[in-house]
Amino acid sequence: MGASLKDVAALAGVSVKTVSNVVNGYTYVAPQTREKVERALAELDYRPNLSARNLRRGRTGVIGLALPELDAPYFAELARSVIDAAARRGWTVLIDQTDGLPEREHQVLQGIRDHLVDGLIFSPITIGPEELGARTDRTPLVLLGERVLAGPTHHVAIDNQRAAREMTAHLVSLGHTRIAVIGDQRHNPAANTAHLRVAGYREALAAAGLETDERLIVPTGSYHRADGAEAMRRLLAGPVRPQAVFCCNDLLALGALRTALLAGLRVPEDIAIAGFDDIEDGRYSTPTLTTVRPDKAQIARVAVELLEAEVNGPRPAARGGAAPGAQEVVADHDLLPRESTTGRRPA
């Protein structure tokens, strides 16, 4: 057992309160008293019991971050940014990995870590508006990724549809007319982000006066490299050979790229490939990967700030979440044309 405030107080010959004052850096402690206490603190190697402090203060200084998988680079990079942003504001981050499984996401929403975290940042995959509405946990919540429609909750995301439109327009501008998309999720109604990206693709084609060929819209089970590789194999075996492929994320694109190169195709000369997310891999692949860069640092910062406001806020965390003032923040993104579509290499 470590030393408690009482032990320190006894050794220093002062009251518990005084020790507490010193520990918490309060002013108005007589220099000599302070010194005496500090000596006792050091001698006993005192460490505050954070559980006790948390219970008393009603705060833990910890926020939860729930995301599908830490080993997908986009989420790893995002987690990094969230942890950094949180640390700058004095918070530590507890991570829940959901693997995109409905029951785990459900648990997260219902507050498995009640009173262990002051707030929660959540990047859901399967959660729909009903589930969000049915939430009774009062822990402040900020959602990442696409808005769960009609959700009464803060959320932060880029404009996925616009970004996908821009990317597709980029492919059109290079002269391509048969443009495929990899990563459709029509079988998964809750996959909002995917739907928006595919919608943006369709919009851009329509705007360019191109017909959409449903055979060029390739669904995938998930969003990993293997899915992209497999989807590209199907595409290459199919009846229509696309000139360009828009992949709904960079992992899909890197998988597709691998398949294309293995098949002896030149990228982008024979087939152009674009991704989404700007994970670091795509900056070092050969060819480098054209992509959309969401401002992850901004997303993380805003999410933490919204959460902080909610935690400190006057509003006693209305039942069901932040209903009245729910904010919908649209984060920035850029289009980054690179070798996999333009063929241009750096000097």
Next chain:
Amino acid sequence: MGASLKDVAALAGVSVKTVSNVVNGYTYVAPQTREKVERALAELDYRPNLSARNLRRGRTGVIGLALPELDAPYFAELARSVIDAAARRGWTVLIDQTDGLPEREHQVLQGIRDHLVDGLIFSPITIGPEELGARTDRTPLVLLGERVLAGPTHHVAIDNQRAAREMTAHLVSLGHTRIAVIGDQRHNPAANTAHLRVAGYREALAAAGLETDERLIVPTGSYHRADGAEAMRRLLAGPVRPQAVFCCNDLLALGALRTALLAGLRVPEDIAIAGFDDIEDGRYSTPTLTTVRPDKAQIARVAVELLEAEVNGPRPAARGGAAPGAQEVVADHDLLPRESTTGRRPA
């Protein structure tokens, strides 16, 4: 404010203890009592205050995982495995990102999260034996990565020196005689893992009767793709053109690969490149990356198990850590020859 046990007890017309019994799933509660309590629990949407529970139990069910950076794929994949292994044993993981900074690693060691985590898994970069010996925090600790020499602490790592030797021998077996290494850290005495990998490289050359050419030993600032790219540029601009390059991790290798391809070299025909870590990127790069696969799942599992034993153990966490029974677990690894050295492509 949420409902407390007392509130539930009042509503159900029973004592606090009874409610606690029901909440904790104790047997020996009369069925009707249980039902009454459960109704009250549901009606008030009761959620246990984990801070209070932790204070009372002296346990939190949370372990800390301190690592340099979550956005380096090796650590992301490792974190994933640790979180999984911890979850299987009922633990949640709090993550501390040290960025490999000495002061942050120092804080981690001195227990910033005292009594907030039951134990700590730590992958240090700069920590040496003195600092470890000077540790006074009693939180059970398991180190990942190479043993801090003479450390009185459990640690889990692969045999880095042997793995590096095997990899270098693989390059020798392909007929290469001028073999470079990227990632030397002689300027950083605490970088144990790096030293072991370079030592393994030297050993393998010696065993093959090859001279080591110090001009082929390239230091790097850190272990990211950019460092590898830069190191390869220096190597290609240097007086001796290597036939093969052993990179101390996969990120360095992917950076080096990019530089080589940009310079118009064929890999492996003109220059072979090998990495270390088996991050997923290397399975989809073109060419795919020859590497060493540490068994990350095993490392994570063993680390969590050692920690669990320590936390539950009879030993009251001896001052300074687990001195008496400190275990040194050597995890498995494999050599994975792939295209970047063999040139062989899958059918």
Next chain:
DNA sequence: TTGAAAGCGCTAACAC
């Protein structure tokens, strides 16, 4: 099988 009461270690009123 259930209840009463003590106390985990800390902070925050409130007194002095």
Next chain:
DNA sequence: GTGTTAGCGCTTTCAA
């Protein structure tokens, strides 16, 4: 400036 004390919500002897 410093001390006293109550109590955060829970678990846990100990009795009944």
